[in-house]
Amino acid sequence: MSPILIAEQVLNGLQFGVMLFLMAAGLTLIFGVMGLINLAHGSLYMVGAFAAAAVAGLTGSFLLALIAALAAAAIAGALVEIVVIRRLYARDHLDQVLATFALILIFSEGTRWIFGSFPLFLDIPGWLSGPVTLPGGIAYPLYRLVLIGAGLAVAAGLGLLISRTRIGIQIRAGENDREMIAALGVDISKLYTIVFALGAALAGLAGALVGAIQSVQVAMGEPVLILAFVVIVIGGIGSIRGALVGALLVGLTDTLGGIFLPELFKLFLDPATATAVGASLASMAIYILMGAVLIWRPTGLFGAPA
């Protein structure tokens, strides 16, 4: 296996991780501030992708599509927060799991109701398509590089938002002590709606960005949702930094595991068996990683000790 291939695979893992971060950041933010488990986060990812595909189909503009994705997911998030979620903050996790499970059903089938059963088309814009040659001779798709850049930019922006702005201060205060921010005179319900909409917008952005290179279809959010959960659990729930580290770990493990495990098994098994066994183990790899992290640190890498 050539060093170029390995470098390329690391880039792929990085790109996958960065996209997972966009999903995981919203989830972990919502959990950190409101203490809410949102199983319907994947549905907001789907909303973003569908909105982008619809707008791109009408206008032909990818940028407009991205804006639409952000707006649609944020609006859907805010609506859901106001109508349903805010009644759940005081409830235990059990009720939250059930209610957001119900939301998944509503979103998935509702989307199919509106857009039909056939996958939608969303493509990379011409000016971002095709490969570029990186130092070392790696031909790498430009769009994936843009995804890495965009994801890291969002991560940095989110970091700034939380450390430097008024709303960031309120968010941090909310994470530490819910009574305190009320005492500070912050309108909590407005803050919660904003945080939820922000998380939703991030998920919608991820859906639109990824939708251009994947299939835009109903239930596309669920596999990603589970991965995002794995990410925030590894990183420590509530920690944005943890989400970033966890996302990159999961992205790299998943990508590199899929490549190297079959190769590893080929050393002592016949190729067909090795490929199948390696592939099975690779699909379990991130869950094994998560199990190992939790056994070692029960509250994740950056989580506050219980």
Next chain:
Amino acid sequence: MSRETILNALLVAGLVALPLGAHLAGEPFTVTLATRAVILALAAVGLNIALGLGGLVSLGHAAFFGVGGYAMGILASHAQSYVPLMEAPFLIEGTKSMPVIWLVAVVASALAALLIGMLSLRTSGVYFIMITLAFGQMLYYFAIGWAPYGGEDGLPIYVRNGFPGLNTLVPIQFYALCLVVLLLALALHAVIARSPFGLALDAARQVPERVRAVGLNPTRLKLAAFTLSGAITGLSGALFADLNRFVSPTMLSWQMSGEIMVLVILGGTGRLFGPVVGAAVFVALDHHLGGLTEFWQVWLGVILLAVVLFARGGLIGLIAGERRTDA
């Protein structure tokens, strides 16, 4: 008698009378549907012990459901192909006998629950939810790639397994068998809930520090409950596989875990008959909404949402009021 006791008695009467009536009226499919509800209720009774008594929000109970299902699938498939399960160091043959299959299903799923529980109980709260989910996914992906037993295609069993003295192919007989198992599991839950173990477990859910302070180990109590819970759900998995004469990784999927949890919460978490009400209502909704609109799952979602938001304590809570304490 409290309202809940009366309700429970009515439910038992309904579980006996309705399918019997359907049988006499010559509607075997209604009996099959009732069997499905009873088996799902059994799975939820299992989860209810972990969830209701132990406060363990497990989003990975499909793992035990599937282990039970595969115990049945593997034993029965070897029996129907006459290939022994293993020959060395000693011969193990497949079987089509339900009691043997049940025993294996219970032991296998209890072991799985013990192992998963030991690791998962190091965490709590949301982490517990997520780590159980992750273990479920691990088994799911394992089953999908498990070629000798069908992988994603699953494992069909051509003829339903047998139970001494019964013809399990007759819907009402198989139903009666499943109902007896369910009632036994409910009795077990009722006995446990009032036992010293149940008291300590319920206290460990509410105030673990108090339980420690009286010299007990809350984690061990929860682990025991989790293991028992997994065993019961595993048994229901074996029955479910026999109902469908088929096992597949779908039984291990996270949506299945979610559904089992929905059954418990819909009926009323920690309520003895909560799983029964939850399963009956869920199966009925699932079945009848489908005829009304192609997008029936939207309405299923709306109904579930309404229950969470407006009927705290589930449907039993709605009818029978708050849970009463033992005195």
Next chain:
Amino acid sequence: MKVLKTLALTTALTAVAGMAAADVKVGMITTLSGGGASLGIDTRDGFMLAMGMADRDDVEVVIGDDQRKPDVAVQLADEMIQSEQVDVLTGIVWSNLAMAVVPSATAQGKFYLSTNAAPAQLAGRGCNPNYFAVSYQNDNLHEAAGAYAKSEGYTNPFIMAPNYPAGHDSLAGFKRFYGGDLAGEVYTTLGQTDYAAEIAQIRDSGADSIFFFLPGGMGISFLKQYSNSGVELPVMGPAFSFDQAILQAVGEAALGVKNGANWSKDLDVPANADFVAAFEEAYDRLPSIYAAYGYDTANLLLSAVDAADPAEDPDAFRAALKAADFDSVRGDFSFDTNNHPVQDIYVREVVQEGDIFTNKIVATAIEDRSSAYVDECKM
């Protein structure tokens, strides 16, 4: 009730079913909700189109949505057999659902006509006189791609499928008719959405062509990512990933791809031209391969109903099915001893016609192909 009466569902075809007078009852179990719904909807629409064109009042169809869940499919089968008392079942799209339903349905003496899924087990040792695959045997379209790869003189293809039984069968089928060296053989995770890692492996492997089997959204994702990767090797696959239902979502990325298929809308058969025109007329979209199978299945069924009533004389009904005396949209069509078709398998190329992406036939890959498992079937 999840079993919908045809009248309730297919408003364009209200004349289909004469409820009271129906002599033969057919149960269709297919996927109408969730991620895989488009395939089931096309199956249903193709089937009901044939029913509507025949304008018969002696056949009633009940339709149920299996949600792509095996246990739901089994429940529907139980309901249709026990409650609706159907004589014939049909419609399942997915192999794992077929494995859940077919063995027990045929064990109860019901007929099953497969509109799509035809797993190896049911073609070989698990074959049954009451089970007919109208579509193909699962390996056929992969075999066609293998034969095509050989005839094109490829010497180093890279082959790839998800890690599940149909995936294993797919690669085995390709290799059966290709028979040469491979640049690489990879199993992906079922439901995987990102193929960057595999594309990098392909680039690195020195392959001269690619064969892949990634049904549904997986194929869409792979093709979009592949077309943007700068790797420009010829691509082959079975028809599933290049079917009418998903080509519009793939777009230009699919242009030029060769795919093994036993049907195409431009197949020069009179029955096919009628079918395509009628389907477009009725549903305002081009038919997919699933619609074609559904249409053929309905016509086969009707031809057998003309000969005998399945409930009263199952042997005669079975013989009539086996005779396959109907106008297939695929031209020459007959059943082998294992009740799987003997038919020509073609290679199609994805082309653009106006705004629509579709397929045209470019070659015949294998003539009169039966299936690899026919000798294992003892019947």
Next chain:
Amino acid sequence: MPEPILSARGITKSFGALKASDDITLDLRAGEIHAVIGPNGAGKSTLIAQLCGGLAPDAGTVQFLGHDVTREGTAARARRGLARTFQISALAMEHSVIQNATLGCVGATGTPWRIVSRALRRGPLRDRAEQALARVGLQDHAATRVADLSHGQRRQLEVAVALTLQPKAFVMDEPMAGLGAEGSAQMTRLLHDLRHEAPILLVEHDMDAVFALADRISVLVYGQVIATGTVDEIRAHPEVRAAYLGDET
């Protein structure tokens, strides 16, 4: 001097830069009430956690009945006979009063694995629970849900649960907290009698109660015991007056 029942020897615990326990040595002898007082943030809760097993000290040892229990958990120490009450009631709120008391009996008798018998059936376990309730005056509230009890009754139930363990020593974390004058007096009478069953390490803010009850008092300031002595000695201790009592007297 008899061997102390419970003792801390040089225990030290830091949280980052903060030394919550700084080389604390104190003991609890048979028959006495030993009160620990100190201002907020003096490290009282940390001390209790280390005595009862919730926290492991960085240095030093905890001895109970002659055993080194420093590395044992809360449950193990409870099984040895160390009973504690909590500053904020740690009771099963959804359970009845008798259920909470019975839980103590289940723990004390080591019978949590019984799954067939009824926890509340008539018998030795129930008698023991009812006796404990009678001791604190809750015998008429056995069937009441804890959530429906008054604050004072919950404090009494805390003590009753500890009593069911038939302990060798009590550690009580502010049993008077939030009680009115009458409640305080009632609790004071109860503790006064209890000391003969097992000695009490009493952490308390209510100075009247402490001075009325304590045989000895230790004063904790910034994680250090600055003085230990009888009530009179402590009242007279200049450092204590300066550091702690200064603004009260």
